[in-house]
Amino acid sequence: MASRKKVLLKVIILGDSGVGKTSLMNQYVAKKFSNQYKATIGADFLTKEVMVDDRLVTMQIWDTAGQERFQSLGVAFYRGADGCVLVFDVTMPNTFRSLDSWRDEFLIQASPRDPENFPFVVIGNKVDLENRGVSGRRAQGWCHTKGDIPYFETSAKEAINVEQAFQAVAKNAMAQETDVELCSEFPDPIKLSGDNNKPQGNNCPC
Amino acid sequence: MSDISKSQEYMSFRSTIPQRKVVVDDDNTKEWTLYEAGPKTVKSPLVCFPPASGTADVYFRQILGLSALGYRVIAVEYPMYWTMKEFVEGFRKLMDHLGLDKVHIFGASLGGFLAQKFAEYTSRSPRVGSLVLCNSFYDTSIFQQTSSAPTFWMMPAVVLKKMVMGSFHKTETESHIADSIDFMVERLDSMSQQALASRLTLNCMNCYVEPQKLRDVDVTLMDVFDECALSLNVREEMCKCYPEAKRAHLKSGGNFPYLSRSMEVNVFLQIHLRKYDIGSLRARELTEEEMAMLADSDAGKSLQENYEKERGKEVRPKDRM
Numbered sequence: 001m002a003s004r005k006k007v008l009l010k011v012i013i014l015g016d017s018g019v020g021k022t023s024l025m026n027q028y029v030a031k032k033f034s035n036q037y038k039a040t041i042g043a044d045f046l047t048k049e050v051m052v053d054d055r056l057v058t059m060q061i062w063d064t065a066g067q068e069r070f071q072s073l074g075v076a077f078y079r080g081a082d083g084c085v086l087v088f089d090v091t092m093p094n095t096f097r098s099l100d101s102w103r104d105e106f107l108i109q110a111s112p113r114d115p116e117n118f119p120f121v122v123i124g125n126k127v128d129l130e131n132r133g134v135s136g137r138r139a140q141g142w143c144h145t146k147g148d149i150p151y152f153e154t155s156a157k158e159a160i161n162v163e164q165a166f167q168a169v170a171k172n173a174m175a176q177e178t179d180v181e182l183c184s185e186f187p188d189p190i191k192l193s194g195d196n197n198k199p200q201g202n203n204c205p206c
Numbered sequence: 207m208s209d210i211s212k213s214q215e216y217m218s219f220r221s222t223i224p225q226r227k228v229v230v231d232d233d234n235t236k237e238w239t240l241y242e243a244g245p246k247t248v249k250s251p252l253v254c255f256p257p258a259s260g261t262a263d264v265y266f267r268q269i270l271g272l273s274a275l276g277y278r279v280i281a282v283e284y285p286m287y288w289t290m291k292e293f294v295e296g297f298r299k300l301m302d303h304l305g306l307d308k309v310h311i312f313g314a315s316l317g318g319f320l321a322q323k324f325a326e327y328t329s330r331s332p333r334v335g336s337l338v339l340c341n342s343f344y345d346t347s348i349f350q351q352t353s354s355a356p357t358f359w360m361m362p363a364v365v366l367k368k369m370v371m372g373s374f375h376k377t378e379t380e381s382h383i384a385d386s387i388d389f390m391v392e393r394l395d396s397m398s399q400q401a402l403a404s405r406l407t408l409n410c411m412n413c414y415v416e417p418q419k420l421r422d423v424d425v426t427l428m429d430v431f432d433e434c435a436l437s438l439n440v441r442e443e444m445c446k447c448y449p450e451a452k453r454a455h456l457k458s459g460g461n462f463p464y465l466s467r468s469m470e471v472n473v474f475l476q477i478h479l480r481k482y483d484i485g486s487l488r489a490r491e492l493t494e495e496e497m498a499m500l501a502d503s504d505a506g507k508s509l510q511e512n513y514e515k516e517r518g519k520e521v522r523p524k525d526r527m
Contacts, residue, residue, distance in 0.1 A: 079470065
């Protein structure tokens with residue numbers, strides 16, 4: 001069990017500027033929230049270790065800029081994504097309407113192997129605010145037409161449902177990962193003694 | 207010739223970026239080799255330290271990729287230094303010679319170890335702006351060669367090369383990784399016995415980093431999740447040594463991700479350096495368009511805040527005294 005391969009899951013957060021992508025990431029990873037708005041430049045990432053189905057997984061969460069074009073990082077960070085979180089603001093209908101184009105953008109840039117079943121999660125953020133503009137039913141309906149994407153209503157400010165939403169994307173991404181492992185043409189070589197055959201397992205470096 | 211050496215990209219690198227040799231010691235045989243690109247107006251460039259088997263050109267994809275984005279990048283290759291003291295003093299003299307006050311260092315394996323030792327050596331009057339350490343370590347005892355290290359100088363080249371190549375697993379690897387190994391083997395082959403012996407001596411001689419002296423240095427740790435010469439234990443120890451460090455994990459890439467996954471490595475380097483974009487530690491020139499954006503946008507404010515945060519970190523130790 002202990003020698004099972006370490007897993008890195010790359011998750012990308014997309015959505016219009018100001019919907020709370022950075023806040024969601026900070027709430028999930030660092031359990032912090034700040035009311036002050038700070039535009040994200042280019043992209044940034046944080047890592048968090050989580051348990052998914054009894055397996056320790058390192059999640060690398062990429063927060064992207066909603067509109068800024070300051071030092072664009074290009075498409076390199078889309079590469080090898082295992083999951084994608086689409087975020088809108090429940091008080092701003094236009095951010096909900098953008099979901100289609102964010103989803104398309106992701107599928108074009110990341111070009112995942114199986115776009116139909118790629119693990120997306122949709123988050124309607126800022127449910128703590130009064131002036132709701134997008135109903136839960138409407139959002140659910142959109143998710144249903146896109147192949148039953150799981151939908152979560154969250155508040156990064158009050159830490160409502162944030163954990164659950166990210167846990168869902170990790171779980172679904174892991175499920176895909178395991179599928180790939182099963183059909184992989186080259187299974188991992190069987191190691192009789194793991195790392196113990198060489199003391200410490202470090203050869204000269206290079 | 208390996209596929210990488212034959213590639214258009216590598217050939218254009220060699221034909222556009224001149225190789226420079228610099229002697230900074232009294233001993234004329236101690237020659238640094240340098241490749242440099244990017245604006246000279248930048249005073250805190252990114253300096254790349256190669257691994258034991260590598261020459262300065264192993265970073266050609268960082269030099270090309272990052273200089274195109276406005277960064278000043280210098281890849282160096284060490285002269286034959288046999289002790290750590292010689293190395294750290296030598297590199298300080300090289301910085302003085304190049305007129306550089308503080309630099310950001312990207313070091314892989316031995317390069318990362320040397321970068322930490324240099325930051326430690328200059329901790330009282332810092333010459334290191336920040337560190338990015340790739341597949342690196344902080345204690346040479348992990349190689350269990352400390353007792354034989356003093357005899358490396360007289361070992362035949364073939365033995366030394368075998369020692370290094372023993373850790374290049376080439377079974378069932380994906381093509382980019384296989385290409386990176388071919389290229390590195392070629393670099394290794396080009397090295398003289400003395401050059402290789404001196405690097406392996408630095409690599410294996412009993413020596414470790416005192417992390418408390420690097421407490422105020424901004425560090426990003428880069429590592430791969432697939433097979434590489436360092437065991438999982440060593441990688442985890444490294445993370446414990448720098449609990450504050452940002453962790454830039456790559457799903458795969460083998461021993462030389464700067465060759466096999468250069469796009470992703472360059473993105474991590476960009477993110478690491480971005481907080482210095484304004485201020486004296488900047489590693490690149492901003493474009494006019496970016497300057498204009500900085501003047502009135504939220505991005506400008508964010509950068510300013512990040513920059514002040516980093517500055518705050520730097521000022522703290524002095525305040526304590």
